[in-house]
Amino acid sequence: MEHSEEIFTILKVHHLRLTKTRKALIGIFFLHETPLSARDILRELCEVHRAVNKTTVYRELERLQKIGIIGTVRLGDRKQYYELAAREHHHHLVCLKCEKVENIMLDEKKLKEEAKRAAAVKNFLTLRHSLEFFGLCKMCN
Amino acid sequence: MEHSEEIFTILKVHHLRLTKTRKALIGIFFLHETPLSARDILRELCEVHRAVNKTTVYRELERLQKIGIIGTVRLGDRKQYYELAAREHHHHLVCLKCEKVENIMLDEKKLKEEAKRAAAVKNFLTLRHSLEFFGLCKMCN
DNA sequence: TGACAAACGCAACTCAGTTGCGTTACGATG
DNA sequence: CATCGTAACGCAACTGAGTTGCGTTTGTCA
Ligand SMILES: [Mn+2]
Ligand SMILES: [Mn+2]
Ligand SMILES: [Zn+2]
Ligand SMILES: [Zn+2]
Numbered sequence: 001m002e003h004s005e006e007i008f009t010i011l012k013v014h015h016l017r018l019t020k021t022r023k024a025l026i027g028i029f030f031l032h033e034t035p036l037s038a039r040d041i042l043r044e045l046c047e048v049h050r051a052v053n054k055t056t057v058y059r060e061l062e063r064l065q066k067i068g069i070i071g072t073v074r075l076g077d078r079k080q081y082y083e084l085a086a087r088e089h090h091h092h093l094v095c096l097k098c099e100k101v102e103n104i105m106l107d108e109k110k111l112k113e114e115a116k117r118a119a120a121v122k123n124f125l126t127l128r129h130s131l132e133f134f135g136l137c138k139m140c141n
Numbered sequence: 142m143e144h145s146e147e148i149f150t151i152l153k154v155h156h157l158r159l160t161k162t163r164k165a166l167i168g169i170f171f172l173h174e175t176p177l178s179a180r181d182i183l184r185e186l187c188e189v190h191r192a193v194n195k196t197t198v199y200r201e202l203e204r205l206q207k208i209g210i211i212g213t214v215r216l217g218d219r220k221q222y223y224e225l226a227a228r229e230h231h232h233h234l235v236c237l238k239c240e241k242v243e244n245i246m247l248d249e250k251k252l253k254e255e256a257k258r259a260a261a262v263k264n265f266l267t268l269r270h271s272l273e274f275f276g277l278c279k280m281c282n
Numbered sequence: 283t284g285a286c287a288a289a290c291g292c293a294a295c296t297c298a299g300t301t302g303c304g305t306t307a308c309g310a311t312g
Numbered sequence: 313c314a315t316c317g318t319a320a321c322g323c324a325a326c327t328g329a330g331t332t333g334c335g336t337t338t339g340t341c342a
Contacts, residue, residue: 017308017319038298053322058299060320076271078219078298078329093265104259110251115274118245123279124234130217131272133256138264158288158339179329194291199330201289219298219329 004030007069014067024049025060026069034101035073035081035092075101075132095137104133145171148210155208165190166201167210175242176214176222176233216242216273236278245274 007026008018016022028036028044036044038057045052061082064070071085075094093102111131119126135141148167149159157163169177169185177185179198186193202223205211212226216235234243252272260267276282 015319019308019320021320054298055300055323056321063320074215074217076215080298093260093263093267095265096268102263102265104256104263104265106255106259108255110255114247114249114251115245118247119234119274119276122234122243122245123282124236124243124274125277125282126234126274127237127276129272129274131270133260133265133267133270135260135268136266141264141266156288156340160289160339162290195329196292196331197290221329 010067010069016063016067020049021045021052021056022060025057026064029070029082029084032083033087034103035075035083037079037081039079041082073132074130076134091131091133093133093135093137095140096134097136097140100137100139102137106131151208151210157204157208161190162186162193162197163201166198167205170211170223170225173224174228175244176216176224178220178222180220182223214273215271217275232272232274234274234276234278236281237275238277238281241278241280243278247272 004026011018011022024045025041028041028048038054038061041061042052042054042057045057061070065072065082068085070082073081073083073092075081075092088105089108090103090105093104095101115126115129145167152159152163165186166182169182169189179195179202182202183193183195183198186198202211206213206223209226211223214222214224214233216222216233229246230249231244231246234245236242256267256270
């Protein structure tokens with residue numbers, strides 16, 4: 001939790017208080033390198049710390065997202081997943097059998113060029129992209 | 142609706158009957174080149190044809206997906222979107238302002254190579270991928 | 283035309299996420 | 313340390329997408 005210091009500074013700038021729940025929630029993100037759902041976070045919060053309400057978790061995730069501490073990912077189901085925004089840009093391998101998620105690092109230079117070319121044809125200004133892979137993990141294939 | 146003929150054959154093979162609703166629903170897919178949500182389909186079905194129940198729409202979409210007539214896409218919200226599987230492999234530009242969706246064709250050779258290399262490191266067998274772009278459309282930027 | 287399975291409608295349900303509102307507590311200021 | 317404004321909180325009720333069970337209707341084929 002060494003990186004937390006600069007996060008606490010960001011919080012202060014945005015007039016966000018250092019509540020117990022918030023500190024614990026941010027701590028959880030540092031314990032996991034793959035994306036977490038609101039439910040994952042709620043469970044871990046309630047196991048390790050005292051009971052927290054789901055509304056609090058959702059509102060907190062929204063706030064942290066708004067100030068750029070965390071980002072969101074979609075992994076094929078109806079849930080939203082969250083991960084630290086500070087981590088380097090990457091994508092995900094999602095196992096269709098055991099649902100395990102792994103991070104994957106890609107050289108996206110070629111992809112970006114190609115996407116830019118194709119989007120320009122439609123006069124579309126690309127701001128973000130989402131790229132995820134689905135298949136079978138080491139254990140499941 | 143000329144391509145429908147071969148679809149009707151596929152239906153027969155799978156012992157799926159040619160009901161009015163099913164015929165109408167498949168017809169709707171030929172009228173749109175971008176993905177449709179269950180709600181979109183329900184609305185259009187009820188406007189153009191007689192009232193249809195949402196359960197019927199969901200069950201029908203599942204059946205058509207199972208036999209490979211339609212495929213599903215995720216476009217960033219919680220909904221599932223459906224489009225004809227017969228169309229050539231492509232991706233989507235999603236406008237963050239007006240929510241319009243456009244198809245985009247990419248040369249994915251480089252991407253596939255790169256993804257294969259990266260997935261191999263983790264012994265992951267990739268079966269599908271999802272790649273969507275978010276930004277501002279011609280009208281909105 | 284009758285029988286059988288596929289398809290249907292309806293109501294009740296799940297699950298993720300949201301909203302309104304009254305209460306609690308962080309932290310700045312004196 | 314006491315006070316006070318606002319951020320944060322819990323709770324209950326709600327939304328919207330999708331699912332399930334069950335009894336009824338309808339398409340297909342003999
Ligand atoms: Mn990327
Ligand atoms: Mn593709
Ligand atoms: Zn697996
Ligand atoms: Zn737009």
